[in-house]
Every structure is written in structure tokens, then in C-alpha cells.
Amino acid sequence: MKLNRRGFIGAGAAVAASLSAPMVMGAGKPRVVVIGGGAGGATAARYIAKGSKGAIDVTLVEPSRTYYTCFFSNLYIAGFRELSSIAHSYGTLASKYGVNVVHDWAVGIDRDAKTVSLAGGAKLSYDRLVLSPGIDFVDGAVPGxxxxxxxxxxxxxxxxxxxxxxxxxxxxxxxxxxxxxxxxxxxxxxxxxxxxxxxxxxxxxxxxxxxxxxxxxxxxxxxxxxxxxxxxxxxxxxxxxxxxxxxxxxxxxxxxxxxxxxxxxxxxxxxxxxxxIPAMKAGKICEMAGITEGNWAPVSGHTMQSRIDENIHVLGDATNQGDMPKSGFSANSQAKVAAMAIRGALTGSKVFPAKFSNTCWSLIDTEDGVKVGATYEATDEKIAKVDGFISKTGEGAELRKATYEESVGWYAGITSDMFG
The missing domain is CATH 3.50.50.60 (FAD/NAD(P)-binding domain)
Incomplete structure (x- = not known):
């Protein structure tokens, strides 16, 4: 199925339906390359590999051998956590889930040939490409x-x-x-x-x-x-x-x-x-791939597919997807939707309607935690907010402490979900 961008924007239902039929890949396993090993990319690599039970060859490209989460890094600055507590490696993704982890920079994407070029000289072929590069900064955003x-x-x-x-x-x-x-x-x-x-x-x-x-x-x-x-x-x-x-x-x-x-x-x-903290834009690889409009990469909420190239899925901070904030929780949630869509497209597994959620916790002082969050659903136009919640001013110390403890539990859970 070949769609131009304008047709693809309104084709969410048709695209979702098409995912129930596997693509004909010829000899060998279908190949997925994931660029970026954060909350979106690591989660997507793990869920595609785990969910396909080895039927899909998954390669994760991430230059850093140790990934430090931006979320909870403020708590390190304040002395509430050690730096080692926000540091994570990719060993389990490789050893337990069979993800081929490549520590290198992606420096080019040939969308016609479906290849990714690496700084070290290697070239990776893909049937589906997942981009989750996070953010880069807008040049000249802060004078000086x-x-x-x-x-x-x-x-x-x-x-x-x-x-x-x-x-x-x-x-x-x-x-x-x-x-x-x-x-x-x-x-x-x-x-x-x-x-x-x-x-x-x-x-x-x-x-x-x-x-x-x-x-x-x-x-x-x-x-x-x-x-x-x-x-x-x-x-x-x-x-x-x-x-x-x-x-x-x-x-x-x-x-x-x-x-x-x-x-x-x-x-x-x-x-x-x-x-x-300057103005931000999608990680540079999105621009190099030619899938950005302005500073961000537009996607369909049904599948997280690029609205410019249906063979590419974009996750997390780099996207222009609608109502969801740019957060680790959002990227993790979007990664699961993309992984399900990719498995459906490549193996014929069942695809369910996309649902998303997000919560952002913040610590104000010792055990004084607050939060904001929402649930979302995919429409043909965007990822749309369904309902939301936020902490209230004047809350008691016990509730604020419980909110902070909830955030600590979430951190343990999401990093396990990302890295296995």
C-alpha cells in the first residue's frame, strides 16, 4: 500500500485494518531497526522482540552504552538519588530478548532503499524503521x-x-x-x-x-x-x-x-x-530522514507511523502527535502502540485500537510530590485527550508523600519495562 502524506493523514482506519495482514518479506525474517535507546526506543525494541517470539529480527542503534534517564535526574541534582540509580544498560535486551544492540551513531537514512547508515561504516536494512531520538536544540534559540x-x-x-x-x-x-x-x-x-x-x-x-x-x-x-x-x-x-x-x-x-x-x-x-534550557526540536536523524515538518515529526496516532513515510514509526519527544506531552511515560506508552502495529504488519498478529496514558510526577521538596496526567485515544487527526487529573493545592503531607512514593514505584516499573 502506497500512500502520499495527504492521503495517509485521513487513512488511520484503513491503515489499522491493513495491519492485520502480514507483509510478504521473502526469505529470512522481517527486519526492524530502532534508532534511539530511551523510553520509546528501548521499549519498542523489547516489545517487538518479545511479542514476535523471535519471528522479527530487531536491531537497536544507540551510541551510549549507559543510558541516563532525564526523568528523575533532577532528584539526583538535589541529592535524593545517586547517579548510578538513573543509569541503565542494554545487556538484558540482548541476552534475554535477542535484540541486536549496536552502539553507534545513525548518520543517514535512505528511505527508498530502506537502509540506515552508521558512523562506523555499517549499513542496516529494514522493513520497518522506528525513530525515537529524543530532542535536539534549536540553533540560536537563546542569544549568546x-x-x-x-x-x-x-x-x-x-x-x-x-x-x-x-x-x-x-x-x-x-x-x-x-x-x-x-x-x-x-x-x-x-x-x-x-x-x-x-x-x-x-x-x-x-x-x-x-x-x-x-x-x-x-x-x-x-x-x-x-x-x-x-x-x-x-x-x-x-x-x-x-x-x-x-x-x-x-x-x-x-x-x-x-x-x-x-x-x-x-x-x-x-x-x-x-x-x-533552549527551544527544542526533534532529534536530528528525523530531519536527516526528511520526515519533519517544522521542528517535529508528524505521526498517525493509530500506529505512530510517520505521516510522510509509512515504513517509519516515530516515538516520544520527536513527534507532533496531538495532545500528549513530551515525556518518558508518553514515549513508553506510544512505543507499545507502535510495537503492536509493527508486529501486526510483519507477522499478522492481532492489532487492537490504540490507547495511551501519561503521568508526570514532580518533587517540590522532601516527600512533597505532585502529579498531572491523562488518558488518550487515537483519532484520524491526532492523539486526543480523553480525561485528566492534577494534584490540588492545599493537599496534606501524607497525600503528598504518597504521591512521591508512587513516583518512585513508577520509576522502577518503567525502567524495568524499558530495559527488561
Whole structure:
């Protein structure tokens, strides 16, 4: 079945129906290549391999031998977790599920030939390709900053060494110093993430540097869980945090990494640490594959297939799919839908209607957890929100503690689901 993009957008039901019939692959097993080993890619590789019981050859391409989850990395910065607790390897995917794990960079995709080129020189053939590369940053999004400045002004929005660097910089701040964050515009990875990070930075400073100040320059007039965070900041860190939204010039920011200054609407402030979180876009491999429109890759919610190439499925942060936020939970949920669709297309296994869910937990201070979440369904136009929930202001300490403990259990569960 060959569809152009316009036809494919409205063809969700037809595509879903076609997945019940296996493709004729000729000799050998059908091949799936997955690029990106995070919450979307690792989950997809595991579910395709496990669900097909060896009938599909699955290759996972991921340059890092150790994967650090961006979710829960803020808790590492605050000292609630060790770095090793957010570090994961791919050994079980290979040994238990038979996934061929290749630690290399994907540097090119030939959609006509259905091949992926790797930096090491190898070329992988696929019948279906899964792209889950996460995010890259928009060039020039914050005047004065680019990725060559990330050691002086870390983003720490790809976890690991950047998380270690930011944590060390915060702990080395002089007494009474200033921490600045440049928050990103919508849409971006983990909507509550920057504000949980501010909370975790404040937690460290309250203990080690109580006269320090935090400034947030935000291009948005509001943000995820705003009332909950602002209530928490007032309860735990009164007077420490100054949020400057777009109504007050937060959308007019420049930085100077060499001078360690931040200019907000023309007012220049000398800072000791600056966490710059730039505007984001789909991981570069999506653009190289020619499946992006603007900064993101449009997909059908029924199958997570690209609306530009039906042989490619895109997951997680890189997608433009509708109502779901860009989060690890979302990527994991989307991966299961894609895995089911791919198994159906390649082996004839049963495909059920796509359902999705997401919850984002945030820690404000010790055992003060809040959450927001929703359930979703696929329509021909998008992934559409069905219903949702959010923590309430004024909740008691026991409920907030239970919410935090729920998040810890979720982390253990999702990482097991990803890596086996």
C-alpha cells in the first residue's frame, strides 16, 4: 500500500485494518531497526522482540552504552538519588530478548532503499524503521548560547555528564550567590521539568547556601503545574525564587557565558550558575530522514507511523502527535502502540485500537510530590485527550508523600519495562 502524506493523514482506519495482514518479506525474517535507546526506543525494541517470539529480527542503534534517564535526574541534582540509580544498560535486551544492540551513531537514512547508515561504516536494512531520538536544540534559540557553551552554562536536559556538571556548579556557588535558569518555550521535553529542577536547586541551596537567590527567565506567561509549584516555593523556599514570565520581559533574554551574565529585557545580572534550557526540536536523524515538518515529526496516532513515510514509526519527544506531552511515560506508552502495529504488519498478529496514558510526577521538596496526567485515544487527526487529573493545592503531607512514593514505584516499573 502506497500512500502520499495527504492521503495517509485521513487513512488511520484503513491503515489499522491493513495491519492485520502480514507483509510478504521473502526469505529470512522481517527486519526492524530502532534508532534511539530511551523510553520509546528501548521499549519498542523489547516489545517487538518479545511479542514476535523471535519471528522479527530487531536491531537497536544507540551510541551510549549507559543510558541516563532525564526523568528523575533532577532528584539526583538535589541529592535524593545517586547517579548510578538513573543509569541503565542494554545487556538484558540482548541476552534475554535477542535484540541486536549496536552502539553507534545513525548518520543517514535512505528511505527508498530502506537502509540506515552508521558512523562506523555499517549499513542496516529494514522493513520497518522506528525513530525515537529524543530532542535536539534549536540553533540560536537563546542569544549568546549554543552547545559549545554547555560547559559554562549547562542545559542538563540530556542526562548524564551534564547533570553531574550542573550539580557540581550549584554546590560550588558562593554564599549568597545567584542561580539563573533560562526556561524553554513550548513545546518541549517534560513540561514540569524546569520547575521541578528549580525546586530541587532550591532544596540544595536552602541547606547549603540559604541566602542564595534563584531567577527564572521564562518566555511563557504560565507553565505546567504553576499553582502547585508556586504554592510549594512559598511554603518551602519563601523569598528565594523570582520567576520572570513573558509579561515582565522573560521572553527577551540574552546570555554571555564568558562574562556569566544574563540580560532580561535589557537588565543585566551577574550570575554564578546559569542553566540554559533552549527551544527544542526533534532529534536530528528525523530531519536527516526528511520526515519533519517544522521542528517535529508528524505521526498517525493509530500506529505512530510517520505521516510522510509509512515504513517509519516515530516515538516520544520527536513527534507532533496531538495532545500528549513530551515525556518518558508518553514515549513508553506510544512505543507499545507502535510495537503492536509493527508486529501486526510483519507477522499478522492481532492489532487492537490504540490507547495511551501519561503521568508526570514532580518533587517540590522532601516527600512533597505532585502529579498531572491523562488518558488518550487515537483519532484520524491526532492523539486526543480523553480525561485528566492534577494534584490540588492545599493537599496534606501524607497525600503528598504518597504521591512521591508512587513516583518512585513508577520509576522502577518503567525502567524495568524499558530495559527488561
Amino acid at each position: 548560547w549554543d552547545v559549545t557553551s554547555q560547559n559554562k552554562m549547562p542545559h542538563a536536559y540530556k542526562a548524564g555528564s551534564q547533570s553531574e556538571l550542573l550539580k557540581a556548579q550549584i554546590e560550588a556557588m558562593p554564599q549568597g550567590g545567584t542561580f539563573a535558569m533560562v526556561a524553554p518555550p513550548n513545546p518541549y521535553r517534560c513540561p514540569p521539568g524546569p520547575y521541578e529542577r528549580v525546586s530541587m536547586v532550591a532544596h540544595v541551596l536552602k541547606e547549603k547556601n540559604p541566602t542564595a537567590k534563584i531567577i527564572i527567565a521564562d518566555p511563557k506567561p504560565k507553565f505546567s503545574k504553576m499553582a502547585l509549584f508556586q504554592e510549594g516555593w512559598g511554603n518551602h523556599y519563601d523569598g528565594m525564587i523570582d520567576w520572570v514570565g513573558s509579561d515582565f520581559g522573560g521572553d527577551n533574554v540574552e546570555v554571555n557565558p564568558d562574562e556569566m551574565t544574563v540580560s532580561i529585557d535589557g537588565e543585566v545580572t551577574k550570575v554564578d550558575v546559569c542553566n540554559v
